[in-house]
Amino acid sequence: MTMPKEDTNPMRALQGLEHGNSSVRLQTALAVGSAPDPRSVDKLVERCAIEPEFYVREMLTWALTRHSSSMTVPRLIDELRAERTQARSQALHTLSKIGDRRAWPAITRALLTDPDDEVARSAWRAAVVLVPEEEEPGLAGVLAAQLGRGEHETQSSLSRALIALGEAIMPILHAAMTDPDPRVRQHAIATERLWRDPDAGFGFAIEEAKRVVALGATGQEG
Structure with missing residues (x-):
């Protein structure tokens, strides 16, 4: 057949x-x-x-x-x-x-x-x-300029992207912690917290950051 x-x-x-x-x-x-x-x-x-x-x-x-x-x-x-x-x-x-x-x-x-x-x-x-390693600082700058953008999901995504770039993001985050816009400050502080403690979760980090901003501190240590 x-x-x-x-x-x-x-x-x-x-x-x-x-x-x-x-x-x-x-x-x-x-x-x-x-x-x-x-x-x-x-x-x-x-x-x-x-x-x-x-x-x-x-x-x-x-x-x-x-x-x-x-x-x-x-x-x-x-x-x-x-x-x-x-x-x-x-x-x-x-x-x-x-x-x-x-x-x-x-x-x-x-x-x-x-x-x-x-x-x-x-x-x-x-x-x-x-991103090639030598272009990571430039990318970090472009991403950090959008701190404070959007709602929870967008901010969480941006924080994870920044954290993936490693130590290069820290000077930029510390500068953003004194930004005139409280949303930018909150997001920068939350990202820094999450970088220090990845297991904390973005929801916890952003709520802690809101309290820090409400108290008028930057949350920077040392």
Whole structure:
């Protein structure tokens, strides 16, 4: 008996990414990542920009990490100029997971200060993964200039990004602790506390920082 030939056309297999059932989209992304094919890269990137379900987007990112970075990184860098905020944020997220430092020049100040908090948070995470050591102080300055930005989740993300840069952030944090803006002071103090005690959690650190600012102290020690 003659067996039917396996369908090797990735475009037909990728049709599942447009299915109305998110479980089908998830399984399709899993299958594509399990059998990487360079012809799938464009469709995976395009779907990242519009996929509404978080867990499916995570699988799309995983599928992209399974492909050669020589194929994925240039395509993801192109996506950083997209108008759609989800396209930019998911491309940044995927670049952080791939970890190819050739993408570093594409992490621009405009992305790091993007008015959309989700894009900015993704840019911060990507930047601290991709930044060359000699450019860490400059990155720390750009990030620290946004202390006080946003609500709890955004501030927590910024603190974690700053802490990932290590000792280089301390002079900048200490300067920010005397900023005229109380939100900046609170955020700087909370970040410094979290740097000293990573297990404390951002929620605890920011509440402690608010008390310090209310009492009119900077919280600096020594």
